[in-house]
Amino acid sequence: MLGSILASGLAAGAIYALVGVTYNTMFSTSRVMSFTSGQLAMLGGVFGSMFMLKLGLPVIAGFVLTLVGCAIIGIITEFVAVRPVLKNLDQHLYVLSTLALALMIQQVAAIKWGTEPQPFPKLIGWGSGVWDEKFWLPVVACAATVIGLEYLYRRTLVGRAFLAIAEDNFAARALGLPERNLRIASYALAGVIGGIAGFSGGELLLAFFANGALLNFYGFVPVAIGGLGNNRGAIIGGIALGLFQQAANFLVGGIFSSVAVFTLFIVVLLAAPRGLFGSATARRV
């Protein structure tokens, strides 16, 4: 049983962590938490299944097209739901605009794709049991994404520009950085990360429209635990959440595992509203 808990916990945790990183990537350049994060991961599964099973494309082509599709949805998020409300960030209109867009994505998926979970193809075919690819694939994808992001942020000028905007948007603008283009780029990047989450987790979660809302919540929990914009916190929080949830699932049953996750979420938020790895609170007056 321990093997099952570890395998499914790590797999689910990796997916939650990636959705958390999706939230953070959008947040870093815009200070906006977007309800489309979970939907992007849902679309990763749906697009993957559509391209490979429905249209019969090879895995590589399906993967690339899925990421392109998700990146486009990410960019649409920036144009439709984020840019128009950035002027009055303190009114928190982004909660409503991104919720609206998320609901639209979900509804279109439900109607055009169907309301039943649909299968996701086997990608490689290595391993079985607890070593089945549906368990290790999300973990590998998560690790690859972390390495990729680390390279981006530490080795490329664009990545450092992302860091600069995340730290001090005003100073970055004053320096003449193309803030708007970088924001669009970060939303495209977020789309790609969300797509990777959904694609790599496709065999575990299937291609199912309702995954969006679920991943919105389970992907947000690590962000809440780790602190907004803190990718390391999101990864640790995501993996911990996945293991906690699967352990509760195996030990006390599915229903109580979601109650436990919810309680954990509320308790952490009330005890540390900025997250366990978060920074100090801003001044109010």
Next chain:
Amino acid sequence: MHTSVPEPLLAVAALQSGYGKIRVLHGIDFQVEAGEVVALLGPNGAGKSTMLRALSGLLPVDAGYVRFGGRDITNISPREAARAGLVHVIEGHRVFTQISVTDNLLLAGYDLSRGERTARIEEALSFFPEIAAKRHEYGGALSGGQQQMLTVAQGLVRRPRLLMLDEPSAGLSPVLVDRVLDVIRQLRKQGTAVLLVEQLLEKALATADRVYGLVQGHIVLEAPTSESDLPRRLEQAYFGHQALTP
């Protein structure tokens, strides 16, 4: 005395700007000639930083115009302003703490080609040997004074025609203040114009060619620093007994 010059480097007329409903600048007329060092003085809350922000596109201009190098740049983006050679170093030594000194400077040259960028960084660092020695450290590891030098160096990467410095001496020790002011003098020798917002009156008068006094969003004084009773006239303007017009 400026009538012989066809058009100044920076010409501002009837400029109004502010934050939302709050109008801070009530019609500013202002000029900077090429290669000139101008100090903008005024009490707290007079609108000095607001003015710099409106010039560099960080704040919208509500009325009036800004011309730079013979071109209308009213309400252009900070990026465009920097490309045109109008570079704004904001107050409060806001360097990026999570990336290295070199990276901070690389970002200042974001639009440049790779080779050009490296060359410009070396050029900017040559003004500040003390931070050149710390180029691999994080921005956050520098002292406040070093961070201030780094922001000025960031401005220099652009090879500005007009460098606007907002309180570069704030929080610096006297020695460091002189270091920054030395750099300004060096820049003038090279023909770079500088617009300096400064709290330290003596230092500002010693560095600048000309001063403007800004009080409550109005220019109340304009004079060359060679005039004799400037401190007294500024004091009167600040404490608001009679608004002295130039």
Next chain:
Amino acid sequence: MTSVTVTPPRSEPSAFRAVLPQLVPFLCVFAVAMILPFVSNDYWALIGTRAAIYWVLVSGLNLVVGFAGHLAIGYVALLTLGAYTTSVLVAGNVMPAVPVFAALPIAAVVGAVFGVVVGLPALRLRTFYFAMSTLGFATIVTQIALAWQSVTGGGIGIAGPEFPAPFNTAWGYYYLCIGLAAVSTWISANIAHSRFGRALVALRDAEVAAEATGISKPRMLIAIFLLAGALAAIAGGLFASLQTYITPDAFTFDLSVLFFIAILIGGRGSILGPLLGTIILTILPELAAPLAAWSTFLYAVLLLVIVLVIPGGIAALLDFRNRRPLPSNRAILPRPAALGDIVRKRAGGKTLSLRGIALSFGNVRAIDGLDLDVAPGRIHGLIGPNGSGKTTTLNVISGYYAAKGGTMTLGDDALPPGMPALRAARGIARTFQTPRVIGEASVLQNVMIGGTIEGEASFVEALLSLPRHHRDERMLAAKARGLLGVVGLETLADVRADRLQHSELRFIEIARALMLDPDFLLLDEPAAGLSADEIDRLAALIKAICARGTGVLLVEHHADLIFAICDQITVLNLGRILAAGTAAEIRSHKEVVSAYLGA
């Protein structure tokens, strides 16, 4: 409007005439609802009943979302809870069966309790976080309903409660639900138009200012979550009966979306708007079959359009009064002489004293050993360069920051550090550097906020519109109008505050602060952004306030204003006192001049 004390209470007929224009649309909706049975069929009875039930929930949720501004997007959970509680109690599969009219109130109590449980995170979490926590709650309620088979019947479900005659026919039940919807409307309107409703909006749009006027956020929110939870659970019971049989599938997240969006389409801070929103969203999917399948998509599109194009919703579209242009040449003409009729004269005696106050942010010493005395009936100026600790000092006095060292006393009593919401009761009022005014409320309502703690009627009295509540309202409105006269803005009393100029907002803040008859008034840069004429009038007003016995602490950059009116001046630099004394002493003080000029 000469005096508050001698103004006779406005007679009931005239008060009624004043609210009649607001009442008409509600009466029209009600009239249409009443005649619907005579012009249509049972199909419309079903839709009408559904709309009425939804409105019972939305009327309560509206206070949470539209007034308090908390984005509770998972309220279907409380509908589910109410539906199962009522059904289980009536079915008697856990304990002896209970008649439905007893089960409904019990469900309301359960709903109220869970309303608070779901709502409590809102005390600490804002916006996205709170939205997520309600969303999470909605998910687990459905999962529990599925899993707890012995009680809820799991996926198979349970029969909804049946109502006795005459409510067991389609139209009989319709009228019952319409009746309850009407009662909900009345209750929520009573709260919305009471000092509690205004306090909710104040907490939403100007939380810091609301605290300074003594409004307790936890108490307000708990009251509102109790009410919204109870109404949602009653709606759940009615919904279960309408469905005749309920399974967890009946409570999709789409319902939550409908409730939430109905309010936003209707407009924040309105009751008519969300009512129309609820009716429209209930009917919309019935108009055409494709609309039914795409209903959530449609709602989402509507939401996006509302947010991006008309953030005020239907209510803003219907707000004709605030589209009339304001006179552009208006001037603020305070009448300080009228103060005597409105503000209690202070006996004086107590002095506000700060001794050795110290406060650091990180390793920056914002205030370092500050001594300060504000005497009653005196104006004390606090000046200094940026970052010298002026506003920080005000924030320590009004309790937003707790000083790390030193003592504050008011007369002989210690003033506890922190706890900003308790300052108003101690007679300390303040204004803010950036005016913190509720843009969406009228100028009069903004000023009335200042007197929230003066009201006597309880939440329940306000809910049921009992006499004491009316007395409060009349008292607050009359006093607020009087004070608007004092600051010279009475002609703008009914205008939305966000249409005013910046300088006018500064005077509104002063009027709001005066609602408390304060012993001490803390003014944070009241002259910033004012014209020279306005500064002169402000000076006269501050002097008049002070002459009534109020001690004034004035933080200001305008040196001329400070020197003109202050009895005492303290100059701060880098958190320390640089100089203290009279205006003449300070003016000739060498170090002060150099701190300002940097020479």
